[in-house]
Amino acid sequence: MSPRSLSPSGQRPFHGIRVLDLTHVLAGPFCAYQLALLGADVIKIEPPQMPDTARGRGPDDALNAAGLGINYLVQGSNKRSLALDLASEDGRAILLDLVDGADVLVENYRAGALDALGLGPQTLCARNPRLIHCSITGFARGHERETVNAYDNVIQAASGVMARTTGRSGEPVKSGASFIDYATGYAAAFAISAALFQRQASGRGQVIDCAMFDTALTLMAPEAAAALYEGPVQPRPKEAGLGTYETADGLLMLGAFNTRQNRRLWQALGRPDFAALDGWPALWGAAPAMREALVPIMHTRSAAEWEDWLHAIGIPAERVRTLDEAARLPHLHERGFFHTLDAALPGAAPVAVPLAPFTYAAAGPAIDRPPPRLGEHSAEILGEIGRAPAEVEALKARGVIA
Template identity: 35%
Template sequence: MAGFVKGALAGLKVVDLTQMLAGPYCTMLLADQGADVIKIEPIDGDPTRQFGPFRADDEAHHFGAYFQSTNRNKKSVALDLKSEEGKALFRRLAADADIVVENFRAGVMDRLGIGYESLAAENPRLVYAAIRGFGDPRTGASPYTDRPAFDVVAQAMGGAMGITGPDSATPMKIGPGVGDIFPATLAAFGIMAAVHHARQSGQGQFVDVAMYDGVLAMCERIVYQYSYTGKSPVPEGNQHPILCPFGTFPAKDGQVTVGCPRDSFWRELVAIIGRPELATDPRFLTNNDRLAHSTETVAIVEEWTRNHTKAEISTALDGKVPFGPVNTAADIYADPHVLARGMLAEVEHPGSATPVTIASTPIRMTATPGGVARRAPLTGEDTDAMLSGLGLGSAEIADLRARKVVA
């Protein structure tokens, strides 16, 4: 993209074996900040290329929106890792890599003969990261190690679903794939911590994030709540078990959120809604008082919000009380904040006549901003260039392609 400035991770070489969401999101974070991410795909391509939605005029279907979003800024090399020649090429790519990332089930890479210890013997400073449902035995053998897992499994087991929903009898999945995305973000952090250590010591290491563990860490509140009270937290709708008022409220034209984690916000709120006497009412003086009278507190706020539009509430509370409308995707596209922060990135979509929009990086840096510079790659789009870089000639690459060792 015009005006793109390389990110702070420029010069880092990442060999990326990941598929689905958790692994690709992790390596996307690295690519957005300038790392050279080489995505290793099967000969027929990453299966998630077939996940939609697709543009109406895209008859080629090289990939859908699912793949485009989290594989931008990456290169693609297609290898048959079940063949000895394919594994040998992978080893050569990993020999000078800073990072290898995979999210297969535990033991898959070891059985192929290209697991961490094997690669580290040739590249001692290698940082090798794995994102699995229940972790890797190298860092703690879980009784669930061999189970496959996806976002919904991690949300359920890690505690997110157990505190989400309208009531204690109705646990619900959180809309975004937080069971993938949060562990992926933790893995990216762990990778960079390990890279820092490797640069200082010359010693790489194995970085392991279990999706279950990641969601549990995200739900840290339930851990201390159970420790302090002896009770397991349950879904409580759209209010908060510790702060009050703090949740969603009805407006004339939708829903809004209002939060008063500090008593000063409550005093400001009741003045704005024309109930200044509530600022000195002993039932509502402190957060703990309001929590003890949560039904009355919530009713007071609802009585005011339900008689105003989202725009009116925004005007009244702007800059004084934490507030936000419950936005749809269409609302987000129209929000001036999103425009000002450049949070929607346009990229080419092969097979479509017009660009598509994906979420940009929220990480902003003044000297090395990084960002979205390139669409997701076609299957094997960079195979020739990468293999040429390893010293293979065009005839040798053509032979490998004819025998389906590469694509």
């Protein structure tokens, strides 16, 4: 079959790649979701009696009770669901059979949990040498912190992110977004993608350890490097062109970062002395004076007026919006950023979920099927590895699958 005769989903980059998704909560499921959007056959494997906790989280209690909470819906599309008890011998045998035909396995179990079941990376990769095994961890494996459980909020605290994100009174503040979880998911998806490419040449799989703590420090790379730097260090004032300012009706974030933008800003504001500054030392030296000058100027217009005015002269600036406002900006609809899932329950509203922050000219990320209910595809998946219908029913009766 020629590539042009394939269906749109068949033309996506990961068509034909099978992923076993043994993850829960956010970072791991988000990683697998990225691969699913790009065409991979992702099988989400959850314990029948203890499914992904994200299924029960979200603003709609009826959806939560049905295991279709919005926290799950935003990263569950394009996956198939197998409810499988890995604590049982039959469940482990099924997973091993699935590993035989898999390309990728991604998991975020606590350190040692899968090894204790005989399902650690060494065992699985020995069974299928082409398997790419990715563990998503809090603090990475192989040291004294490997058994420490972690979520986004505690990683923000442990990594120094909160210490660098302070409120007006100076206290450390957790970001309102679970950005370390999402960044870790992206990092893991990138590592898996690179390993799949590497396998084309080597013919062998890979073992990946993607750590949330390391991701947090990577997101602060300049700051982390400066923290370790033992050479001469000069204190730097807060740059005038960067930061929030009170306007006539709300806050505006100004982003005049470089010397060219600084020049345009102050020329337009009628301050040739500040516009003439050239180079970082000069900008740092004048930062307090420029900030003092900007404070009363910014009070002369509304945030929206300043936004339009600054955009017109090429200065990055945005009024501080609520999430409700940001999610309704018209360009998101024009770009197709949100995909609307049909109502999952009678009486429930449709749910608009983010698709991807990038597009392809053709055969790019897309949603073809809604997030599955727990165990929705168990019989289908077991049939694909040769389990007869009678055996499937017997496994269900014993609680091995649901």
